Amino acid sequence: MDLLSRGLIRSEIVEDPRLAGSAAGLQFANPMGLAAGFDKNAVAVSQWHRVGFGHAELGTVTRHAQPGNPRPRLFRLPADRAILNRMGFNNDGADAMATHLEEKRAAIPIGINLGKSKITELADAASDYAYSFRRLQSFGDYFVVNVSSPNTPGLRGLQEKGPLGEIFAAINEIDSTRPLFVKTAPDLTFAALDDVIEVALEHGLKGMILTNTTLSREGLATKIDEAGGVSGRPVFELSNQHLAYAFRSVPADFALIGVGGIFDGEDVYRKIRLGANLTQVYTGWVYGGPGMVPRSLRQLLALMERDGVTSLAEIRGVDA
Numbered sequence: 240m241d242l243l244s245r246g247l248i249r250s251e252i253v254e255d256p257r258l259a260g261s262a263a264g265l266q267f268a269n270p271m272g273l274a275a276g277f278d279k280n281a282v283a284v285s286q287w288h289r290v291g292f293g294h295a296e297l298g299t300v301t302r303h304a305q306p307g308n309p310r311p312r313l314f315r316l317p318a319d320r321a322i323l324n325r326m327g328f329n330n331d332g333a334d335a336m337a338t339h340l341e342e343k344r345a346a347i348p349i350g351i352n353l354g355k356s357k358i359t360e361l362a363d364a365a366s367d368y369a370y371s372f373r374r375l376q377s378f379g380d381y382f383v384v385n386v387s388s389p390n391t392p393g394l395r396g397l398q399e400k401g402p403l404g405e406i407f408a409a410i411n412e413i414d415s416t417r418p419l420f421v422k423t424a425p426d427l428t429f430a431a432l433d434d435v436i437e438v439a440l441e442h443g444l445k446g447m448i449l450t451n452t453t454l455s456r457e458g459l460a461t462k463i464d465e466a467g468g469v470s471g472r473p474v475f476e477l478s479n480q481h482l483a484y485a486f487r488s489v490p491a492d493f494a495l496i497g498v499g500g501i502f503d504g505e506d507v508y509r510k511i512r513l514g515a516n517l518t519q520v521y522t523g524w525v526y527g528g529p530g531m532v533p534r535s536l537r538q539l540l541a542l543m544e545r546d547g548v549t550s551l552a553e554i555r556g557v558d559a
């Protein structure tokens with residue numbers, strides 16, 4: 240966290256009204272956010288704007304503190320500009336996150352990504368998500384039902400209509416005014432993605448995050464025989480296909496957050512043109528270092544200038 244706590248020198252932060260936008264009723268200074276999984280316990284919540292992010296998603300947090308899977312559980316695949324991970328939602332639990340958030344304030348919109356504790360039976364998933372939501376509801380600008388990690392046994396089964404609807408209903412019963420999103424796996428079929436979209440709209444969700452990591456090993460240059468989800472460049476096209484598909488299926492005011500394989504401003508531009516209001520990055524930030532976001536935002540502005548684009552809303556979805 241050393242580089243992070245020192246931050247970038249102020250002149251490196253890119254602030255430009257052409258990068259601003261809104262999604263789900265929230266205002267964002269720029270379209271690049273930190274993806275879930277990096278700040279699982281909200282330890283750096285007050286710092287993320289310093290490296291240029293326009294929003295940050297905390298978690299995944301679960302009702303119960305849990306250690307995650309045994310190590311090794313994270314593998315860098317540099318030849319593929321990828322990471323393979325099976326962290327398994329290691330986190331200190333919703334109560335501990337609430338304690339951190341009582342003490343710290345963020346300068347940018349904050350999302351809180353909720354997952355199911357490993358010890359909770361799948362049949363009781365809704366009450367597990369509801370507990371974390373109730374505990375954290377006053378600290379997040381938006382919330383995410385994460386049913387797309389490949390590293391909690393059975394979790395992805397919660398993407399099916401019945402269980403998903405139960406989770407959304409349990410959260411809405413507590414408070415239906417906080418923007419609620421769902422995060423999906425890139426390994427869903429389009430028919431299954433249709434089902435998620437249908438249930439999301441039925442329950443008044445405000446958006447979706449596409450996508451999490453993939454179980455596919457297709458096209459990897461690295462020979463590796465390890466369980467887990469692959470992120471980074473190998474998931475770029477797949478997550479883009481899901482994003483564009485969702486864009487064609489949802490109303491214009493439904494927010495789409497595009498995540499998967501972003502390494503530079505051109506990648507952000509692509510996701511916005513495929514339908515994203517906002518984007519997020521994890522793997523590209525790990526490889527690119529703390530200058531990655533300002534660098535990408537400058538590239539994004541150059542592309543906008545090249546194409547005569549004056550706001551991101553103008554080009555949202557034009558290539559979907």
Ligand SMILES: Cc1cc2nc3c(=O)[nH]c(=O)nc-3n(C[C@H](O)[C@H](O)[C@H](O)COP(=O)(O)O)c2cc1C
Binds near residue numbers: 352452469498
């Ligand atoms: C080490 C690691 C841990 C992750 N943990 C989570 C998590 O806890 N919750 C979640 O929703 N996504 C998690 N993700 C997925 C990312 O948020 C993101 O959806 C995915 O990595 C694709 O984006 P990227 O290609 O920019 O990394 C994790 C990814 C990595 C690499």
